[in-house]
Amino acid sequence: MKTMYRSHTCGELSIAQINNEVTLSGWVQGIRDKGFMIYIDLRDRYGITQLYFDEENTPKNIMAQAQKLGREFVIQVRGIVVERASKNPNIPTGEVEVLVKELTVLNKALVPPFTIEDKTDGGEDIRMKYRYLDIRRNPVKNSLMFRHKVAMEVRKFLSDEGFIEVETPYLIKSTPEGARDFVVPSRMNEGQFYALPQSPQTFKQLLMVGGMDKYFQIVKCFRDEDLRADRQPEFTQIDCEMAFVEQEDILNVFENLTKYLLKEIKGVSIDSFPRMTYDDAMRKYGNDKPDIRFGMEFGELNSFAQHKDFGIFNESELVVGIAVPNGAEYTRKEIDALVDWVRRPQVGAKGMVYVRYNQDGTFKSSVDKFYDQDDLAKWATATNAKPGDLICVLSGETNKTRTQLSALRMELATRLGLRNPEVFAPLWVVDFPLLELDEETGHYHAMHHPFTSPKPGQLQLLDTDPGAVKANAYDLVLNGNEIGGGSIRIHDKDIQATMFKHLGFTLEEAKAQFGFLMDAFQYGAPPHGGLAFGLDRLVAILGGQETIRDFIAFPKNNSGRDVMIDAPAFIDDNQLKELHLKLDLKA
C-alpha cells in the first residue's frame, strides 16, 4: 500500500526497481559513516534496505543531517534505486541500495538498552521491560507472524468445516477447571465479584443448547495458578464444541485440523494418529502425555525381579525399567551422575539399579549379588534392551515410580538428541479416569472437569468404585505436550446433579453455582462434546521452540508480572472505595 510515508517497504526493492524513485520509512538499524559517504541500514517489519549518501550526489544539508542520525531513529527518505557495487547475497534486497535525495527525521530515539539484532546482548528481563523494542527483532517479530499464520489457518479450516466463531463473555461466574479464579470486583453490585473465565466451558455448552451446533473461538482464558515454568496466567485457547456427535466424530474433526496445520505450516504429512488408552500411556511411558518420537518404553519387572533376596524390590509395588540406547558404554562416573539426577528432590527417587548389557551379550549390574545372567536377560527382554544398552531400573509406589522413570526417560532422550523438534509425533490419549483422588484431602475431583460424561454404563460404578470410572475424555498429545483436551459432556440434568454430588457439592451449592446450566439441560440439551487446544503451546511446538513466551506479544514473567507496564499494581483509595473494598495488607 502506497502512503505519503512510503512507496515501498524495506523488504521489497530489487533489480526490478533500478532507477525508480522510491520513498521508504523505517528505523535506523545501523550507520557506517566513512566521511565522504554514509551507509545506513533502514529496517521495517519487512526487511532491511541499504541507504547510500555521498558527497557527490547528496545535497550537503542532507549529508549533514544523516551524520547526526542515531540508532533506532525513525526516518523517511526519498531517493533512487541503484545497483550496489558490492552485493549482499544474504538479504533479499542485497543487490540494490537507495541513493538518498531527501531525508526527514520522523522521530528521534534514545539509545536502545540492548542491541536490536537477531542475537542480542539483552537479557530476558530487560527485553521484557522494553518488549516493544524486542518485537523489532526478527526472532520475536517472526514468532508473532508465525502465530498469526497458525491462527489464520485454524480459522480457515474450522470455518470451512462449518464452525462459527462466537464470542463469550469475560466477566462471568467461576467455571471450575481446576485452578483459582481471577476475580473482578463489581462497583455496581456491592460486595459481589465477577470471575474471569478459566475457559468458556459452560458458555459453549449453552451455545449447544442454543442450537449453534459447531462453535469455536480463539479466546483468552485466565487461571490463577502457582506459576510453573512456561505457564502464563492468561493464555489462549482454540475452544471448540459440537452437538450431535460422539467421541469418534470429535477425534476425527480435530485430528484433521491438526493434520491440516502440520501440512500447511510444516509441510509434514501424517496419515493417522495412534490412539492409546490412559492406562497404557501410564504403563508404557509413566505419563499421560507420552513423547513417542522415540522408544525407551517401560518394561515392568515385578515378576522377574521380586521374590529373590533383594529386599528393596520385594517391598516395592512396582519395579520398572527402561533401556538407554548405547548406555552400556557409560562410565561409572556417568552412571553415578544419573543416580544423583534421579535422587534430586525434583525427581525424588531413592536410588537406581542399573544393568549394563554388554556387546558380547553378558550382563553386569549393580545387583549382581541377587540376580544371575538368566534373570537379567529377562529384564532385557522386558525393556526391549539390545546389546550395548544400559537398563535403568526404579522401584517403589506405582504412580510415583512411573513419574520418576518418565522424568528420567525424557531427560535421557533430550541428552541423546532424540527429541528432534522437526519430527512430529501426535497421538490421542483416550479413556481417562473420570475422577482423581486428591491425596491431601482424600476427596475425589473431576480429572477433566465436572461436565465430563462417564463412559456409558459406568455411572453405577460411581457409588462403589469411583476411581475406576472411565470418562469419555481425550487429550491430543504432540511431542510430549498436551496440546488439546476435551470430552463428551453430560447433557442430562439428573446425571449432572449426580456428578456434582460425587464431587462433594451439596444440592444447594450445585444450584447456586451451576443452576443455570442444569436449568438449560431441561430445555432440550442435545448430546454434545468438544475440546480446546492451547494455542500458545501449539504455536511454540510448530515453531520448533520450547518456550511459549516467545510467541506471546506481551507475556508475563514467572511471577505473573508484566514488567513493562508494571502490573499488577496498587490502586488508589478512591478506586477501592468505589469498589466497596478495604485492604488489610497485614492480614
Ligand code: ASP
Ligand atoms: N474447557 C476445557 C479446558 O479448558 C476443554 C474442553 O473440555 O473442551 O481444558
